[in-house]
Amino acid sequence: MGGRTVNTARTDSLTSWDADWNGLRVVVAGIGVSGFSAADTLVELGADVVVVDAATDDESRAKADTLKIVGVSDVLLGAEHAQSLPDVSAGAPQLVVTSPGWKPAQPLLAAAASAGIPIWGDVELAWRLRNRQGRKPAEWLTVTGTNGKTTTVGLAESMLQASGLRAAAVGNVGTPVLDAIRDPEGFDVLVLELSSFQLHWSHTLSPLASVCLNVAEDHVDWHGSYAGYLADKAKIYANTRVAAVYNDEDAATQRMVAEADVVEGCRAIGFTTSSPDISMLGVVDDLLVDRAFIEDRHTSAAELAALGDFEHGAARHLVANALAAAALVRAAGVEPGAVAAGIRTYRPGEHRIQLVAHYAGVTWVNDSKATNPHAAEASLEAFKQVIWIAGGLPKGVEYDDLVARNAPRLKTVVLIGADTSRLKTALRRHAPDVPIIEALPGETEGEQPDTNGVAGSASGSNVMSAAVAAAADAAGDGDTVLMAPAAASMDQFPSYAHRGNAFIEAVREYVEGQAPTTKEL
Known part of the structure; x- marks a missing residue:
């Protein structure tokens, strides 16, 4: 952009569907759900749109093909394209619409901010x-x-x-x-x-x-x-x-x-x-x-x-x-x-304190949506004695308060996640007598991240199967096995929903594997 600044008078006036969006030069950052929706909408309004995303997977390429069919000027996929702000039709962008996950310090967004180009989310x-x-x-x-x-x-x-x-x-x-x-x-x-x-x-x-x-x-x-x-x-x-x-x-x-x-x-x-x-x-x-x-x-x-x-x-x-x-x-x-x-x-959605099974006196609960300590505590305090499956991408948070308040209800902790150091330190400090079992990458087959640095569903499923098996060995009559990770999923799973589904499937396989030895279902 070379230090150019943009007159925002036009974008300031865009306050209705019927405003003059025609030919507006827009960069859409991200080709996920919100980015795809934003690009599709802007094309319908008559804007000139270029979409940028670091992803190069098959799903992103398929979305790119669809967006080009509906009228997006260009779709730039690959990490190199997210490092700078592209021109649109040989001109400086007049607006950037970003997917929510893109950080303000991301180079493309930082360049837009430096040039005075408005940056909106899809909600704006x-x-x-x-x-x-x-x-x-x-x-x-x-x-x-x-x-x-x-x-x-x-x-x-x-x-x-x-x-x-x-x-x-x-x-x-x-x-x-x-x-x-x-x-x-x-x-x-x-x-x-x-x-x-x-x-x-x-x-x-x-x-x-x-x-x-x-x-x-x-x-x-x-x-x-x-x-x-x-x-x-x-x-x-x-x-x-x-x-x-x-x-x-x-x-x-x-x-x-x-x-x-x-x-x-x-x-x-x-x-x-x-x-x-x-x-x-x-x-x-x-x-x-x-x-x-x-x-x-x-x-x-x-x-x-x-x-x-x-x-x-x-x-x-x-x-x-x-x-x-x-x-x-x-x-x-x-x-x-x-x-x-x-x-x-009202019917609650999946993955939030979701009953998965009650088998051999043990209750299995999926709370994969507990992606931070505060959410996990709401689950933990609902049960008296817990085998806790926890861990994942910590997002910079600490676990000391969570563990200290809930130590009395923890029977065993089964750790998943690529880096469990913060959670493990908190457990050793505030719950030193609680056994810790680890089901980490490298301990099961197939634990290789994909090209985007996110473990594929197969590897994540292996980790979850190991975690469920360990939890089953530790659980007894009256216990609850609670999968409330207190962390994000992206280190081993594409999303918290994938993580929750992996847990549900692993529990199902465990119960079915035990069924021939008992009549209790």
Whole structure:
């Protein structure tokens, strides 16, 4: 780019689907789910698009072929292309739309920032496109937090649908928000799960209601510091119009709301798993109640649901997520009856405290989505005696507090992951009497990473099979084998879902292998 700077007047004016996107020179960084969706959308708008990604695998090449067919000018695959900012049609890019996983210090993005080129995420792009002639834009409810995001957006979606609204959970939950924006029927409400990465690249969002569920150390490697992580999480509240929802049991979220620059008239609404104060939702006896969205909140509360409405039990973290979801949908005008109905009809997704099997007195639980210590603790505290399968890519976090608080419930720890040094050190320091078994690369056949540095599914499956076998040897009647890694998966598995599926398959194979020796299934 040679130090050139870009006039942003045109991109500043792009605030609707019907704005002048034609011929806009855009670089899309990343060809994953969000990058593909962004490139496809921009082509539909008439922009001139070049896509860049370091990946060269078959899936990426197939996506590249598809994007070229729909009209993308060029797709540049290979690590060398991610090291600099390409021109678009022999001109400097006017906009970069990045996939959320790309770090700000990545050379291509750093070059764009240095040149003054706006950098948006797909969520920022979607917010600008939500206004479309002849269609009422969907209201946005936004959710972030270190843990519980997917459960909360799922519960909110269920409550909204129970009230008769056309609603969808989108964003980091799996469905790209741009796909929802382009839906021909449109939506009344979108509930967005937003990661700290997505929030970093979002600038002008103004949701109806927003919540940060909780915060704990995570993604320090991406943000550069815990302070940077907190700052991006706090962006969830910026420009909120009706309700900025916070966790009364998490002081950091209270501070975020107190310091947020919201729209005048926006209210701070708390939630707690204890008895609520005024302008809060909480629990009284066995009821979820609302003292925020009722007229006489000083002297009464509205019943929203009962603890018995939770199909698989009202674990404390699940109740907290439901209260957060209820606060969001109540801000959107949903009646109490729909909150209860939404809880009753909600079905949790896979890989979050998911019962896999109960065999020979041992309960097997998959919580592969516990990709950090805070999430793993929610699982661990739900069980009395645990054989804990843990480890993976630590993302710069520490494990001392997690291990110290849960040492009494640990019977054995089975370690997976390419580098378990931090977790092992914490275990030896705070749980020295707990046996540690390692199932590491090199101890089973096929442990060779693929060309992108991520272990293939076959090698990951071998590690998980070894881990399940070790856990089975250590487990006895009444024990729970819990796979809650407290770490990301990418060192041995393509995703937490692949890791969870490998665990489920390994447990299935173990149980089937034992079946001929016993009638218990």
